[in-house]
Amino acid sequence: MTEEARIEKKELTVHLPGCELKLHVAADIEALITDVNDEDKVPCWADVWPAAYGLARFIWDNIAFKPGESVLELGAGMGLPGIVCALKNAELTLSDFNPLALEMAGENARQNGLSVKLLQEDWRTFACRDKYDYILASDILYDPKLNPYLGEIFLHNLKPAGKILIAHPERKATYDFLEAWYDPALFTQKRYTCEVELADSLLTHYNIVIHFLQSTA
Numbered sequence: 001m002t003e004e005a006r007i008e009k010k011e012l013t014v015h016l017p018g019c020e021l022k023l024h025v026a027a028d029i030e031a032l033i034t035d036v037n038d039e040d041k042v043p044c045w046a047d048v049w050p051a052a053y054g055l056a057r058f059i060w061d062n063i064a065f066k067p068g069e070s071v072l073e074l075g076a077g078m079g080l081p082g083i084v085c086a087l088k089n090a091e092l093t094l095s096d097f098n099p100l101a102l103e104m105a106g107e108n109a110r111q112n113g114l115s116v117k118l119l120q121e122d123w124r125t126f127a128c129r130d131k132y133d134y135i136l137a138s139d140i141l142y143d144p145k146l147n148p149y150l151g152e153i154f155l156h157n158l159k160p161a162g163k164i165l166i167a168h169p170e171r172k173a174t175y176d177f178l179e180a181w182y183d184p185a186l187f188t189q190k191r192y193t194c195e196v197e198l199a200d201s202l203l204t205h206y207n208i209v210i211h212f213l214q215s216t217a
Helices: 050-062 080-087 099-111 147-157 172-181
Strands: 009-016 019-026 070-074 091-096 117-120 132-138 158-168 187-197 205-215
Touching: 009 050, 019 080, 019 099, 050 080, 050 132, 050 158, 050 187, 050 205, 070 080, 070 147, 080 091, 080 099, 080 132, 091 099, 099 117, 132 147, 147 158, 147 172, 158 172
Parallel strands: 070 091, 070 132, 091 117, 132 158
Antiparallel strands: 009 019, 158 205, 187 205
16 A cells, blocks of 8 residues: 555545546645654645645636647646646646655546656756746745745756746745846746635635746747
């Protein structure tokens, strides 16, 4: 039995226009914490966060992937935005630091009829040299210590004319990163805002900001 199979799970239903997704997340996130003093062991991956809902809906409504276009979701967690890309015929790679996250994200993809690639990587030692048409970053730019590593991944793993989608619930750390990192000589940027309503969340209403960057290379 895999570790993923031993996690107590609950099912989420995600409704999109004309589509219904079934995902599993951890039923009790606190039960997965093994060391509260080690940030690497805090299971932020084990749920679907508001930004992921917002980014998934934005992709569903606005992006038409061309045949063969590739997508890398960084810090994929349960994989919702990436799975929506795969449903729209993108070639998807789900990446996460935590192997349990990848197990569950892979299962979420399979139970929605999808075949995806799984990539276990640490942003601090990111070894993958593949390049992608799209890179997704759903609420992962929240730690100033880690954000510079993500900036390097964006630059090194994006194809020429590739696109980056960054989603967050109006986080100062994300704004600060983009203000320092964004170079208008390298990227164009458009910003969108979408509202997310979550009945079972700590807050019920979120404004999710989406930065759509396209390489000028």
